[in-house]
Amino acid sequence: MSQSSEVATGPRSGLYTRLCSNWLFPLQERLKGHDSVALRRRLEASQWWSAEALAEQQAHRLRDFLLSIGQRVPYYQQLFAQAAFEPRGLQSVRDLQALPLLDKRSIRAHSAQMLAHGHGPLARYSTGGSSGEPLVFWIGKARKSHDVAAKWRATRWWGVDIGDPELVVWGSPIELRAQDRLKRLRDGLLRSHLLPAFGVSEATLDHFIASIQRRRPAMLFGYPSSLAQIAGRARQRSVDLSGLGIRVVFVTGELLYAAQRVLLQEVFGCPVANGYGARDAGFIAHECPAGSLHVCAEDIVLEVLRADGQPAAPGELGELVVTHLGTADFPFLRYRTGDMGALSPYACACGRGLPVLADVQGKSNHFVVAENGAVLPASALTYILRDMPQLVQYQIHQRARDHTVVRLVADTLDAHSHSRIVRDFQARLGAGVQIEVQRVEQIEVVPSGKHRFVLSELDAFAAPGGEARHA
Ligand SMILES: [Zn+2]
Known part of the structure; x- marks a missing residue:
């Protein structure tokens, strides 16, 4: 190099x-x-x-x-x-x-x-x-x-x-x-x-x-x-x-x-x-x-x-x-x-x-709620998206227990990727959950200018996530 x-x-x-x-x-x-x-x-x-x-x-x-x-x-x-x-x-x-x-x-x-x-x-x-x-x-x-x-x-x-x-x-x-x-x-x-x-x-x-x-x-x-x-x-x-x-x-x-x-x-x-x-x-x-x-x-x-x-x-x-x-x-x-x-076992x-x-x-304290009420770490969902090479940015917005919106800023989004996201999200959240995949130009930032990867409107999020993790 x-x-x-x-x-x-x-x-x-x-x-x-x-x-x-x-x-x-x-x-x-x-x-x-x-x-x-x-x-x-x-x-x-x-x-x-x-x-x-x-x-x-x-x-x-x-x-x-x-x-x-x-x-x-x-x-x-x-x-x-x-x-x-x-x-x-x-x-x-x-x-x-x-x-x-x-x-x-x-x-x-x-x-x-x-x-x-x-x-x-x-x-x-x-x-x-x-x-x-x-x-x-x-x-x-x-x-x-x-x-x-x-x-x-x-x-x-x-x-x-x-x-x-x-x-x-x-x-x-x-x-x-x-x-x-x-x-x-x-x-x-x-x-x-x-x-x-x-x-x-x-x-x-x-x-x-x-x-x-x-x-x-x-x-x-x-x-x-x-x-x-x-x-x-x-x-x-x-x-x-x-x-x-x-x-x-x-x-x-x-x-x-x-x-x-x-x-x-x-x-x-x-x-x-x-x-x-x-x-x-x-x-x-x-x-x-x-x-x-x-x-x-x-x-x-x-x-x-x-x-x-x-x-x-x-x-x-x-x-x-x-x-x-x-x-x-x-x-x-x-x-x-x-x-x-994780710490690496190797020297640089x-x-x-x-x-x-x-x-x-x-953050480990970002959670989503599955159809059956189970509280899942958001990483269960973010992993699905992080594998996508064409993805520049995303946001997962849980609007209701049975409705999650996935916003993607991506150069391309083919039908195969689209259906894979829906399938993998449903595998984790529940087969009855509507997964709405949207390709967007940009994702709104919160007032501090920082990007939120996961948003939820469910009550489970009212309590600070750090505690929920040990519930
Ligand atoms: Zn180094």
């Missing part, structure tokens, strides 16, 4: 990019009280350590983290006492099994007791509006620095750096609210430009395409569905964006489908780098040029747990549970992401010792 040999030498950056990466951005980080510059340098060294050395450092940091929160966080003082858990005795990540999992509900219930005594300045965050489980939490400077450093490291894996012209297609209301004058000035200096991913009309997509042509960014960043819509529109209009010099497309926030990856690669003429993380759980894993999703193991302890709570074997699917070691001010300890995934060809996430399958 020519790309990997190219980026192995580090970012090919111009003078202005070096100014940003070496001076402007570090200065901003210092003013914010972040030590992300030093952290990034450390991460760029430790990524080449052996898996064993990384695991040893992780266990060491985990012990320090647990000692800190056991002393400073009332919720964990109490919990450790109840469980007779002694952080000092921790030998490996497996010892975390003695502690309960943390979900959004427990954070909501104990938010005040989860703040550490003597914590530094904290920023308030909220998330989950689109998943129906809102969450308010706090982020301290240590965590912010670690997240910035981890994202920065992964950016540089691809031969680009902070300061290279970037176009961001994003719709999070938080990002938009933060668009005050100072942030616009900073983004302007760092050559990062935001296109709000709200409207999905053809006019908006054409405006996005014109922006990309005019600005000739070195990198694109956004939801896979938003960027795929832009790419699909460019292809439809035969607009060539492959020669603009875009070096990489970073996608995150949703599952990336194989067809989306191919579309983005072809239209923008560059590789696609997938990222997995969330505002609450943190920056968990990022794809390297050799194609592996590397877990940011220096800061993130990732457990993959089977339904019985036991650790899954390498390659075995389970729920992804995260401990973020930079969160001692407001701990995320064994936090349930609600996503399903790039030589980094960071663990590899083999598979991320999205």
